[in-house]
Amino acid sequence: MAKKKIYAVRKGHKTGVFSTWAECQKATAGYSGAEFKSFTDKAEAMAFLQMKTVRTVSTDKEKEAAGIVEVPKNMVIAYVDGSFEKSINRYAFGCVILTPDGREIRKSGSGSNSAGTAIRNVAGEMLGAMNAVKWAQENGYPAVEIRYDYEGVEKWVTGAWRAKTPLTSKYAAHMQEAGKNIQISFCKVAAHTGNHYNEEADQLAKSALLCTEEEVTL
Numbered sequence: 319m320a321k322k323k324i325y326a327v328r329k330g331h332k333t334g335v336f337s338t339w340a341e342c343q344k345a346t347a348g349y350s351g352a353e354f355k356s357f358t359d360k361a362e363a364m365a366f367l368q369m370k371t372v373r374t375v376s377t378d379k380e381k382e383a384a385g386i387v388e389v390p391k392n393m394v395i396a397y398v399d400g401s402f403e404k405s406i407n408r409y410a411f412g413c414v415i416l417t418p419d420g421r422e423i424r425k426s427g428s429g430s431n432s433a434g435t436a437i438r439n440v441a442g443e444m445l446g447a448m449n450a451v452k453w454a455q456e457n458g459y460p461a462v463e464i465r466y467d468y469e470g471v472e473k474w475v476t477g478a479w480r481a482k483t484p485l486t487s488k489y490a491a492h493m494q495e496a497g498k499n500i501q502i503s504f505c506k507v508a509a510h511t512g513n514h515y516n517e518e519a520d521q522l523a524k525s526a527l528l529c530t531e532e533e534v535t536l
Contacts, residue, residue, distance in 0.1 A: 321358035326366045328353040328476055335363050355477040365497035369476055369504070385514035389418045393461035396450030397507070397515035398471065400442025401523035402435070409434050411442035411534070412522025413450050414515045417459075424518075425449050426526035427534035433485050434535060442523055443468045444489040445534060451496050461501040467509035467516060475502070485536050 325342035327333050330352045332345040346352035357363040381387075389395050396415045402408070410428035417423070427445065434441035447464050454462040464471060473479035474490040475497075481487040493502065507516050 323356045323358055324360065324363055325354060325356050326363035328355075328367055328369070330354060333367070335360065335367070351478070353476050353478045361498055362494055366477070366494055369494075369497055369502050385518075387416055387515065389416050391418050392459065393418070393463065393501075394450075394454050394457075394459050395463045395465060396447075396454070397465045397513075397519040398443065398446030398450055399467065399516065399519035399523050400439040400444070400446060401520070401527055402438035402442065403527045406430075406527065407435050408527050408530070409437075409439060409441040409445075410523045410526035410529075411444075411446035411449065412519040412524075412526060413446045413453075414519050414522070415450055415453055416515070423453065424522060425453065426522040426529075427532065428526045428529055429534045430530075431533070431535045437483065437485060439523075440468065440470060441485065441536060443471050444485070444536060446519065446523070447471050448489065448492060448536070451493065451500065451502060455496065455500050459500070461503070463503045463505055465505045465507050465516065467507055469506065472504035472506065475504070488536055 325336045327345045330346040330349045336342045342354055346354050355366055394415050394417050396413055398413045401410045408428050408430050413425040415423040451462055474481045474486050475493040481490045507513050
């Protein structure tokens with residue numbers, strides 16, 4: 319017997335978990351930017367609700383350019399970016415993870431899997447976020463904030479965008495599953511505006527395109 323669906327509303331007239339589609343519709347109809355998703359597992363629904371969007375990126379351009387970022391205790395902030403090079407048909411990711419004690423962890427990698435190359439740099443964007451969450455979990459942090467410049471990194475996970483391809487669906491499911499064990503929040507930054515760590519993540523991704531020793535896939 320198929321499990322009964324429940325509906326999690328993250329943004330709407332009313333938020334929470336609803337047992338019927340009619341209740342979900344009532345909570346979201348006419349609400350601009352409503353975010354909701356159906357589940358058959360309550361833990362997954364709760365993890366979806368706990369994901370947050372952060373709107374308070376520093377507007378101090380000098381600090382951003384100098385790479386001065388204050389990281390709260392008990393979490394990490396990760397700047398992620400992706401890249402793609404058509405001439406060699408490879409995608410790549412770059413990620414800079416900042417810890418409360420001032421460490422800077424840099425991660426990158428590339429691949430040429432056909433499903434990944436089909437969505438070009440987007441594959442790298444998603445891999446950056448996934449690797450940041452993985453590192454945070456492995457190192458015992460209860461929370462991670464993903465700072466990105468491509469909206470799908472957040473919106474496929476929160477349900478604001480429908481994941482229409484196998485890889486975007488896989489990414490969304492992976493992040494939602496991870497969200498059961500670590501608090502994931504998202505923050506959009508403007509691309510190529512002098513944000514130190516966003517630019518560094520971009521360069522890491524571009525450099526990783528030439529590193530073909532190890533293939534990374536979603």
